[in-house]
Amino acid sequence: MSQPAAPFRRLAIIGIGLIGSSIARAARQWGQAAEIVCADLSETHRQQAVALGVVDAAFADAAEAVRGADLVILCVPLGAYGAVAQAMAPGLGAGTLVSDVGSSKQSVLRDVAPHLPPGVAFIPGHPVAGTEHSGPAAGFATLFQGRWCILTPPEGSDPAQLERLHGFWSAFGSKVEVMDARHHDLVLAITSHVPHLIAYNIVGTADDLQTVTQSEVIKYSAGGFRDFTRIAASDPTMWRDVFLNNKEAVLDMLQRFTEDLTALQRAIRWDDGETLFKLFSRTRAIRRAIIDAGQETAAPDFGRTGDGKQ
Amino acid sequence: MSQPAAPFRRLAIIGIGLIGSSIARAARQWGQAAEIVCADLSETHRQQAVALGVVDAAFADAAEAVRGADLVILCVPLGAYGAVAQAMAPGLGAGTLVSDVGSSKQSVLRDVAPHLPPGVAFIPGHPVAGTEHSGPAAGFATLFQGRWCILTPPEGSDPAQLERLHGFWSAFGSKVEVMDARHHDLVLAITSHVPHLIAYNIVGTADDLQTVTQSEVIKYSAGGFRDFTRIAASDPTMWRDVFLNNKEAVLDMLQRFTEDLTALQRAIRWDDGETLFKLFSRTRAIRRAIIDAGQETAAPDFGRTGDGKQ
Numbered sequence: 001m002s003q004p005a006a007p008f009r010r011l012a013i014i015g016i017g018l019i020g021s022s023i024a025r026a027a028r029q030w031g032q033a034a035e036i037v038c039a040d041l042s043e044t045h046r047q048q049a050v051a052l053g054v055v056d057a058a059f060a061d062a063a064e065a066v067r068g069a070d071l072v073i074l075c076v077p078l079g080a081y082g083a084v085a086q087a088m089a090p091g092l093g094a095g096t097l098v099s100d101v102g103s104s105k106q107s108v109l110r111d112v113a114p115h116l117p118p119g120v121a122f123i124p125g126h127p128v129a130g131t132e133h134s135g136p137a138a139g140f141a142t143l144f145q146g147r148w149c150i151l152t153p154p155e156g157s158d159p160a161q162l163e164r165l166h167g168f169w170s171a172f173g174s175k176v177e178v179m180d181a182r183h184h185d186l187v188l189a190i191t192s193h194v195p196h197l198i199a200y201n202i203v204g205t206a207d208d209l210q211t212v213t214q215s216e217v218i219k220y221s222a223g224g225f226r227d228f229t230r231i232a233a234s235d236p237t238m239w240r241d242v243f244l245n246n247k248e249a250v251l252d253m254l255q256r257f258t259e260d261l262t263a264l265q266r267a268i269r270w271d272d273g274e275t276l277f278k279l280f281s282r283t284r285a286i287r288r289a290i291i292d293a294g295q296e297t298a299a300p301d302f303g304r305t306g307d308g309k310q
Numbered sequence: 311m312s313q314p315a316a317p318f319r320r321l322a323i324i325g326i327g328l329i330g331s332s333i334a335r336a337a338r339q340w341g342q343a344a345e346i347v348c349a350d351l352s353e354t355h356r357q358q359a360v361a362l363g364v365v366d367a368a369f370a371d372a373a374e375a376v377r378g379a380d381l382v383i384l385c386v387p388l389g390a391y392g393a394v395a396q397a398m399a400p401g402l403g404a405g406t407l408v409s410d411v412g413s414s415k416q417s418v419l420r421d422v423a424p425h426l427p428p429g430v431a432f433i434p435g436h437p438v439a440g441t442e443h444s445g446p447a448a449g450f451a452t453l454f455q456g457r458w459c460i461l462t463p464p465e466g467s468d469p470a471q472l473e474r475l476h477g478f479w480s481a482f483g484s485k486v487e488v489m490d491a492r493h494h495d496l497v498l499a500i501t502s503h504v505p506h507l508i509a510y511n512i513v514g515t516a517d518d519l520q521t522v523t524q525s526e527v528i529k530y531s532a533g534g535f536r537d538f539t540r541i542a543a544s545d546p547t548m549w550r551d552v553f554l555n556n557k558e559a560v561l562d563m564l565q566r567f568t569e570d571l572t573a574l575q576r577a578i579r580w581d582d583g584e585t586l587f588k589l590f591s592r593t594r595a596i597r598r599a600i601i602d603a604g605q606e607t608a609a610p611d612f613g614r615t616g617d618g619k620q
Contacts (some may be wrong), residue, residue: 038447128533186521192533197574198508202592205570212497218603219458223438223502224541228607229597231534236590243578244588245339254575260515264507265564268553276553280546283513287539293528296536300441304610
């Protein structure tokens with residue numbers, strides 16, 4: 001009995017960082033592509049990816065990587081999409097499915113679609129998964145397991161290509177949801193982008209203080225601060241580009257966040273304990289629901305280990 | 311050969327929740343008191359504490375609990391300090407050392423000191439440790455291991471009593487620091503209080519949205535949001551009281567946080583990628599320093615388990 005043929009002949013991953021290399025590993029582990037190649041501007045990343053056995057070949061030129069590929073996934077920072085799309089276009093053959101993993105989806109359509117030759121299908125995607133680490137060595141095959149992957153097919157997309165992409169992500173253990181790009185950008189602004197912004201912000205505020213030393217911030221960080229440093233340690237280029245490319249939704253959500261924070265500030269100033277207590281009581285229920293939905297661990301303190309607790 | 315005598319004869323813990331019960335367990339495990347008792351207004355908590363073997367006896371009346379005690383530790387929400395101090399005063403004997411675990415230290419001195427009979431030593435304390443869970447069953451003996459405990463002796467405190475309290479916390483594996491109450495309140499405002507406030511706030515903002523459903527917030531929370539829900543699941547009464555009792559320092563730090571956030575908002579609006587990139591680059595170093603100081607795990611994603619990753 002022979003192995004069932006892989007759904008894709010050649011998978012080309014453009015950008016072999018944390019997410020790109022996790023896709024490559026997962027595609028290998030769950031037999032999704034006969035050949036897996038990548039393109040990356042960094043020679044170190046290309047060498048690492050080949051040495052780790054994550055890809056069969058690595059190219060500096062995106063057009064070479066996508067030549068003969070039937071699935072191409074962009075895993076570069078959002079600000080590089082236009083240039084990358086232009087660079088790879090000459091290598092793209094008719095029938096190729098192009099997708100991506102970017103955190104904003106309206107900008108992706110705007111930046112990539114104009115460069116694609118006719119006959120190439122473009123269906124943007126976004127696996128809602130990651131860690132605070134970067135680079136090809138940080139990836140792992142199970143990163144997407146149990147996590148959601150959102151696909152945002154533009155109007156008139158080929159249902160057969162959507163089905164193939166759906167199958168690709170499902171094979172990694174992802175749950176797949178299809179939605180409109182505009183709605184995606186709103187949802188991610190509140191579940192991911194604004195949380196990252198305020199985490200980066202408070203770490204910056206603490207770092208700038210003169211009345212409290214940096215060594216004190218570090219020593220007493222277990223009081224809550226350290227939780228924020230995890231996402232504030234995420235890739236700076238990737239996150240700069242997220243904010244510049246999902247500006248409208250981020251500014252909208254940020255406005256609401258600030259309004260609400262101002263109301264809490266006022267409650268503190270005027271000793272309005274009831275307002276504080278009411279908010280603090282209903283937020284517990286949301287964590288419970290996230291745990292029940294399998295999107296969070298039930299262990300106290302994230303099940304942290306190696307920091308004193310056994 | 312007989313066991314060395316415990317440093318304290320009778321330890322009375324007032325309020326047997328997460329922190330109180332963790333102290334009781336630690337004191338038992340590291341032989342810090344011959345007898346351990348508690349007072350708690352909740353009958354359920356008293357019964358649980360006795361059933362779990364965490365205390366030798368549990369009282370509804372604080373005065374009864376402290377009678378004959380040489381060490382008393384208040385582990386109740388900050389808003390209850392005045393009433394509890396008044397209630398226990400008749401039971402306090404001369405030479406007793408009274409301390410606490412509250413997150414603000416100036417208010418504690420203001421609320422407790424006036425009620426204490428002459429000859430009673432009062433040295434406030436604050437172990438910077440905890441989880442998002444509450445109640446006597448949530449406690450564990452190693453909670454304080456590797457964490458800092460801050461003591462804020464008022465001017466004129468007896469050095470011998472300070473030394474005894476220092477030894478008590480050191481026995482649990484805590485690192486002990488002595489500082490001025492006012493400085494403590496400033497340090498904790500940035501390392502703990504403001505982080506909690508903004509975590510509560512963003513969870514509330516997300517919950518109130520109408521363009522994004524609650525089920526979407528839950529599904530896609532792995533994009534960053536879920537990190538904030540942990541501290542936003544902390545005890546509502548305790549945290550209401552923290553904000554009302556460390557008002558000045560919290561409002562000061564909040565003002566800085568908002569100023570900085572407004573600058574980031576402006577950078578996003580005006581496509582100022584450089585400002586964003588510069589901030590996002592320096593915040594990584596702080597996490598590294600916290601890990602190096604043994605206050606955080608180096609594992610990606612807090613070493614979370616049970617949520618898809620193995």
